[in-house]
Amino acid sequence: MLRSCMRAAARNLSTAAAVEGKVVLRYFESRGRAQALRYALVDANTNFKDDRISMQNIMSGNWFNMKNNASISGIWGSLPVLEWDNFQLSQTEAISTFLYNKLGHAEQNANDLQLAARSASLTSFAHQDIILLSLQLINIIGTMQNAKPEDLVSAVGQFHARIHGFLPRIENLAKSNGGYLIFEAMDLIAMILGKESFNGFPHCSKFMFTMMERPNIAQYLKSGQRPLYLTGSPVEPTILARVAECRPK
Amino acid sequence: MLRSCMRAAARNLSTAAAVEGKVVLRYFESRGRAQALRYALVDANTNFKDDRISMQNIMSGNWFNMKNNASISGIWGSLPVLEWDNFQLSQTEAISTFLYNKLGHAEQNANDLQLAARSASLTSFAHQDIILLSLQLINIIGTMQNAKPEDLVSAVGQFHARIHGFLPRIENLAKSNGGYLIFEAMDLIAMILGKESFNGFPHCSKFMFTMMERPNIAQYLKSGQRPLYLTGSPVEPTILARVAECRPK
Incomplete structure (x- = not known):
């Protein structure tokens, strides 16, 4: 994937243009299970919202309401969640594979x-x-x-x-x-x-x-x-x- | 995936014929992290070797030699390992995604x-x-x-x-x-x-x-x-x- 990353670096500006619609990565205010996904999006110059649930929401118990709201925390009530246009995806490794395809790494590796x-x-x-x-x-x-x-x-x-x-x-x-x-x-x-x-x-x-x-x-x-x-x-x-x-x- | 599984059931015999070369799934003598992969291969009627490292190898300490032999335990020295012809793959979820493609589920889901x-x-x-x-x-x-x-x-x-x-x-x-x-x-x-x-x-x-x-x-x-x-x-x-x-x- 490093080789594919390196090739991707050369075409960052075009990659940014290629992502249409709205991209949101939702996680907590920490690196945790999401930081590598943030790097992937940043490296591809993707225009995305880095949506972070604050610690205050957890301390106050509000996270439990969010956990039961699938539009926030997805099908499993857990983060990270990726929203790509109207498609919502849970689980770090599934998101990683999806981004591997969407951000051009699959293509760079000739699929x-x-x-x-x-x-x-x-x-x-x-x-x-x-x-x-x-x-x-x-x-x-x-x-x-x-x-x-x-x-x-x-x-x-x-x-x-x-x-x-x-x-x-x-x-x-x-x-x-x-x-x-x-x-x-x-x-x-x-x-x-x-x-x-x-x-x-x-x-x-x-x-x-x-x-x-x-x-x-x-x-x-x-x-x-x-x-x-x-x-x-x-x-x-x-x-x-x-x-x-x-x-x- | 269930829908894709169901469609796959109708064409089990042709799937079996489609897998050429040698397929080996290596794990221990238990269900553990590998049983779902066994089901996927069995359900697609794949001709594969269900290679199980016996408990005796673990008790005797021989597993530690196997762990350092990449041809047995792969790049991470851990099981399960899938061998598909001359391609070797580690990690349950990566193997699962690979089989999703190789056993026809991706195709059934129109890729x-x-x-x-x-x-x-x-x-x-x-x-x-x-x-x-x-x-x-x-x-x-x-x-x-x-x-x-x-x-x-x-x-x-x-x-x-x-x-x-x-x-x-x-x-x-x-x-x-x-x-x-x-x-x-x-x-x-x-x-x-x-x-x-x-x-x-x-x-x-x-x-x-x-x-x-x-x-x-x-x-x-x-x-x-x-x-x-x-x-x-x-x-x-x-x-x-x-x-x-x-x-x-």
Whole structure:
């Protein structure tokens, strides 16, 4: 998908013109399960509404009304939801595949079924095995306020071992593949386990750098439009600081 | 996808002829993350090898060698893996989308991008929100050997509440949609929470019945080829019996 991304970069302006009608991506005021979808839309210069349900709606309980309103939260009462003209779609991975087709990546890959399937496999791995695991770790550490230090160290250590089992595999792929989900997944690894996680994995580092340098993504990152937090926890910076202390030396 | 499944049923024999070369679905000796894929292949009368890594390989530690052999366990060292001629693919949802195309469902849906996306959304929901949650519950209850009865009741109660939040939504969809992942997901609900879970949800019950009556699936179920267990736990029947005792009255 990286190759297809690179080709897409050259035709950003025409892509923007190609999307007619209204595009809305609805999620919470966090990166969570939606940030990679935001990158995909931003990178293709899509004119879309980044509709964010504020934390206040969750704190006040209003989210439960929204959850029962399919026009907001889709058929499963969960976010992210993508609206593309009058078509509404739920579930991160389904949205990702739909955008792969709609934003021109399928076409750039000559509509090859195997390349599409490989991209979906990368997406699914990045989402389930890294992004969801990362969000879960932050949530778990957040609930361990009074936990013994050794229990925190153990939770972070398990995460570290799992991620370091994957890194040599990602390094091998990063030579020629990537995509927005892998980009977000690797950024979460850097935030949770430190940038030094990529020491010894030069293709991973190069891939991250290449993605951040893509003009529309670079401009988006600089603009400060990206949500500050990964999760909905208002104490996330404290949690990440605690995780940093518990990283294996 | 149900509509597409139904149409596919009428042309099972021709579908079988259409698959040339070698098809292998590799997973463990359990239903787990692969059973819905087995149903898809069986229903299309595909000539495939249902390659199952035995429990003995896991007990003996040999699985760790297999995990490091990409020709067995793919790019992520995880199962399921699909081999289609010389193409190898990992991750349940990516395999499901690939089979949706290869087994004729995309064609039956006139290659409509929105119908494909809806099918992927259903698949993703069924896999992540029901199947993985069900397998996780069985694994957790399995580790709670010495837990207090109220902790078991609480774990099963949380699962029950979550599933019953979804059932009215599935009922609404089951009027016209379905698919192999939803079929497997609902069978797990019946096994964990009892068949009475579908009382008041006639479309769910009808969908299950329709799927089980499809000729190739009916024959497969009758043949005893389906793995006996959902997970790799050798004490799964005991765990399921314990869960049954803890169901909310």
